[in-house]
Amino acid sequence: MEIISGVERRRRWRVEDKLRIVAEAERPGACFAEVARRHEVSRSVLWSWRKEVRSGVLVAEETPSFMPVQIAPERTSMAAPPSAGITAPRPAADASVERDDRIEIVLADGTAVRVPETVGTAALRRVLSALRG
Known part of the structure; x- marks a missing residue:
């Protein structure tokens, strides 16, 4: 016997978990009701997830991928000539220290x-x- 002593709240499933459970239910020979029971999710919710996967609504998030990186010196723009009476700021003593x-x-x-x-x-x-x- 199970006694629930409070308000039951909805569980929030991660997309990866939903997709994994739907894939398990779709395996050849898998019993849909047994998969739902094993993961403690109602069959109607599992059917809904399955429908979302088949219609393309429930899809895996794009996995991050590594991109090639090249570190290049900062491009300098053509600075306008200083106006009379205005002096340009002096560069730091060691430019490599600047962040x-x-x-x-x-x-x-x-x-x-x-x-x-x-x-x-x-x-x-x-x-x-x-x-x-």
Whole structure:
């Protein structure tokens, strides 16, 4: 006998888990009801997941991949001649000590993305996937 002493809440399933369970239910010889019971999910929810997979709604997230990286010196732009009375800032004694707090990503087609090093991974992933699309 199982006694539930509180409000039952919905479980939140990760996409990877849903896909793994649906794949298990679709194996030849698998008993759909047994797979649902083993993973403690209702058959109707499993049927819904299966329908979402077949219609392309439930898909695996794109896995991150490594891209070749080349570190290149920063390009200098043509600076305008200093105006009278305005002096240009003096460069630091040791230019190699200066920090550049941005990340520059140049794609194969020449598109460049410059972001601060504090950019979130999710935001950067969205920007790069939009550029690829």
